[in-house]
Amino acid sequence: MSESLENFWENNKAKTAVVGMFLFGLFLLAFGVGTFALKDSGEDDAIKIISVEQGDPLNKIIVHVDGAVNKPGVYELTIDSRVNDLVAAAGGLTEDANTQAINLAAKLSDGQKAHIASINVNTASEAQLDTLPGVGPVTAGKIIASRPYSSVEELLSKKAVGRATFDKIKDLVTVY
Known part of the structure; x- marks a missing residue:
């Protein structure tokens, strides 16, 4: 019997090697699939942790600013932005901004509109005016002496300013 086995081996070396490699490949495939299935089954598909990166759109807000800023408009900022960041993005405050009425530390939210108030002629100091x-x-003193105002146009009717000065400041001041 050993002679016939040796004879078989000598005549079929190539075929036996191919069959052996095929069986070894099947073993590796089965091992890989089994390992992958065990690893995947241990995770809960209902819970996923999502990392929010700085460049991620989920980490951005869109905010509209107008009023006493150099470049009013709509700005995209990071989600943790403050009014100070918005003012900086809008080119800073104009000279007529009512800085006492602005909370630069206030936190912004998506879709918010921020109005940066102009100088209120009813409450502004002489230095602000x-x-x-x-x-x-002198003109600042006249504006203060003619208070209170219910509209910006009353600066003219109360003769606190002349027409030329009024035309220069009418969009820079407010009353409230």
């Missing part, structure tokens, strides 16, 4: 074009200490 003096920053307006065409307004010096």
Whole structure:
């Protein structure tokens, strides 16, 4: 019997090697599939942790700013932005901005509109009024002496400013 086995081996070496390699390949395939199935079954598909990167759109907000800023418009900022960041993105405050009415530390939210108030002629100090074009200490004193105002146009009717100065400041001031 050993002679016939040796004879078989000598005549079929190539076929036996191919069959052996085929069986070894099947073993590797079965091992790989089994390992993958065991690894995947241990995870809960209902819970996924999502990492939010800095460049991710989920980490951005869109905010509209107008009023006393150099470049009013719509800006995309990071989700943790403050009014100060928005003002910086909008080119900073204009000279007529009512800085006392602005909370630069306030947190922004998506879809928010921020209005940066102009100088309120009813409450502005002489120094604030003096920053307006065409307004010096004398005109600032007249504006303060003629208070209160219910509309910006009352600056003309109460003769606190002349027409030329009014035309320069009418969009830079407010009353409230």
